[in-house]
Amino acid sequence: MDKQNEILLEVKNLKKYFPITRGVFRRVVGYVKAVDRVDLFIRQGETLGLVGESGCGKTTLGRSILRLIEPTDGEVWFKTGKGKKLDITKLEDREIKSLRREMRMIFQDPYASLNPRMTVMDIVGEPLIIHKVAQGKEIEDRVRTLLKIVGLNPRYMRRYPHEFSGGQRQRIGIARALALNPRLVIADEPVSALDVSVQAQVINLLENLQVQFNLTYLFIAHDLSVVYHISNRIAVMYVGKIMEVGQAEEVYQGPRHPYTEALMSAVPVIDPDVKPERILLQGDVPNPANSPSGCTFHPRCRYAKKICSQEEPPLEDIGDEHYVACHFADDFSLKGIRQF
């Protein structure tokens, strides 16, 4: 993707802290720092893959961007179709509603994300009704087209979601997300609940749709192998923080952060020349309510030095828009993956 492409979404210093309360008066005794000072940007037309272990705050980040949950602090700049730049975190509810046409979400669990009491027609057509862009017969026609686009037979649009399989449900969810011709789609692990054989189909569908409708994706996954195919750039997240961001090939082939390297080593490789050496992470994922001092990763980092537990490394550009949050980003030569 061209660096010349304009930036569609820019996240600055975004935080989401969930308070932990205790006692008679529900005193706040601490915070779960699910998203902690995250900086990101996404260019028009590209796919940014966001990877990280389960519970590291990917979903929370995605939802905070869309203000499905209220972020604690930070800015989210979005360039609207009319070319205006808006800070989403400062918008009134009414203003957000019009923005929701431009940025949509695909949910993680296709079994939980469709209203069991609505027909496919109602589910896919609902955004059209909410935003008053179509009426009556128009809605039906539009739903029909959408279903065809995502590969579902429109004949079954009067049926309820439980009659469909997981992959089909996810297609319904995609059709719903596309209904308003969005520009940005945040796909929150759209395939991780699906059977492996279906995953590829859905990812292919998403890739085709991106070309067809000039979509921009924030593609969340906990598995590097899933995002590899579809992403232009990759962001690696660990306990609420971004560890590394860069061009996909660069991150895959030459990771500069020890955590990325560890994630990478867990990916099954089919290259006979490469001897698989799996880096087993020591210890548990830290509790986001009580994350370690200094570099969040230091208790599990096999390269950790004294400074790592004292000073937090900033997310710095080490050249060519490759950002890394490690004191020794320039010093190591870490193992990546040549090919899958």
Add this chain to the structure above:
Amino acid sequence: MILKNERSRKKNSFAEPVKGEAYIQLVWRKFKRSKTAIIGAILVIIMAILAIFAPFFSPYNPLKIDHRASFSPPQRIHFFDDKGKFHLRPFVYNLKLELDPQTWKRIYTEDTSKRFPIYFLVRGWEYKPFGIPCKLHLFGVAKGGSIHLFGMDNYGRDLWARIMLGGRVSLSIALLGAILSAFIGSMVGTISAYYGGITDMILQRIVEFLQSFPQLPLWMALSIAIPATWSSLYVFIAIMMLFGLLSWTPLAREVRGKVLSLREQEFVLSAKEAGASDARIIFKYLIPNCLSHIIVVLTITIPWLILAESTLSFLGLGLQPPMVSWGVLLQEAQNLQTMGRHLWIAIPGAFIVITVLGFNFLGDGLRDAADPYSRR
């Protein structure tokens, strides 16, 4: 199953839905299997039909007074006449009033000199469904005869007709009260859980506050506050409101719990994500997904309110004559001696029991069926 279907799907064709059973079909299948539930449903339907078409089922005007017939007993339906001859068309005998020369007690005997066969779909007293005059009745006998299957009350009014009419009042007050209660309960429960925070706190305090009162004494105290000067209609509405406004708390709690768990579901988030208003989320997402709970609680509330209405009315605190309800009809049984001599005036009680039983059966069956995935 899902995996298999997904795999076996032919390439290059549109995805076909998996054959699955709708929730409603599952519920129905489970419901059908329960005999008591079916019996309950039948009882409820019968009572509802009798109440809706009360005048049609009543050969006599329930309000017509005939002092000479005060407390005349029920007439029996015969198939065999006094000579033992069988008649296919059932018939009744008129009653003859005699006074016991010693005790001056009134004694009714059957006048077997003339049979009065029962005819169906006959013309009788005029009533006005939706303002259209109508004289059609399900059954009746020829002129000169009478058919009072449940006897007469103190004022010589046909008890059968009064029970039909009373059923209409008793059932509708309970039904309307329960609907009001279901409406308030589901709204409060949904809003409480959906908005959370301070809204939830206030609503929950209100719920707890209402639940702090003992039901019966509270209802007694409130219903006696209804001014005696109010018209029957106002009293009816007042009692109905009382029922509705004071019986919604259990449902509110149940719906709140359900919505709390629904709120965490992704599909509710997906509504918000699509820009849906709170009203849309509440009415299209939350309430439809609680509907089975609401319906079950509704069917349990109705019999409970029937019992409440009859108790209050029996005690003279609820509906008042000239209004007719099952409880009001039973006021005549307050005096044990009257009831001892004219047992049929207790028949409205049997109607209460049967109706409540029907609803209890139905509610129980629905509650089991509403959760078709459980084993029981």
Add this chain to the structure above:
Amino acid sequence: MISYIIRRILYVIPLLLAVSIVCFVIIQLPPGDFLTAIESQLKSQAGLSEEESRKMVDEMRKTYGLDKSMPVQYLIWIKNIVTKGDFGYSFGYRKPAQEVIWERLKWTMIIALSAHLISTLVGLLIGIYSATHQYSLGDHLSTFLAFIGLSFPEFFTALVIMYLLVFRFRVPHVGGLSSPEYVLATWNWAKFVDFLQHFWIPVVISGVAGVARNMRVMRANLLDVFRSQYVITARAKGLKERIVLYKHAVVNALHPIIAYQGVALPYIVQGTMVTAIVLNLPTTGPAFYDALVFQDTLLAGSFLLMVTVVLVIGNLLSDLILAWIDPRIRYD
């Protein structure tokens, strides 16, 4: 746990305050008061002129503080209750309301507790029988009878039983707690027998619904427990069926019923109310009913308040019991 208890208790205080206000207001809702009736009585029966009777009644109003505004009356009432345990004056009985209530509360409690105890015991036993003989004839029969029992309005049960006793079994006297000839007699064997003959009637009537409810709850609980894993494990270990049944299953099935006892009391008290009114027993129910009908305001209000307070405390207790049994509840 301590923090939970404190929170719950702190919360009950404003609740009680609000509840007492509402009780007071509700009782004042009907137009007029007891003295309005006395006024017309004075006019018609004592032959006093309109002015004279009004004057007399106004004086009485002043003595009893009825001329003051409602909030003031409420404050006086609640102050006397809290500081002196004085619930105000009952015009109907011409003595302090609390005396009327205490007198009658004794019998209320005796009848109510007997009914509750018996219905709980009988209900549990039938429930255990039903669950252990699931789908047998006895199970079907008792389940069906339980449904019937729950479908009878209490007053109708009372009517039916009274009718049967008087007109079928020719029992000489039903209603009240003694036959007329023993009312003033001192306690002796004959009076005691007579008392028992009266006493069982309200106990049975108000116990019917309780038996049905307890039976159904116990049966359902027990069946649930039977299906649970540890009973299956216990059975598999080869313990004797009976030991499994009683030691594990019954104890666990009893939990919800024990927790329910906290709120049972007020239900017991109001449960016997209708029966008491129909049978005209010397208990609080009929007194409350009369007080309502004759606008004996403070007596009715005091009774309503008392039952409500008992209910609030009962709720509190059962919440605490439940929280104690199941710690998860505390943090909801």
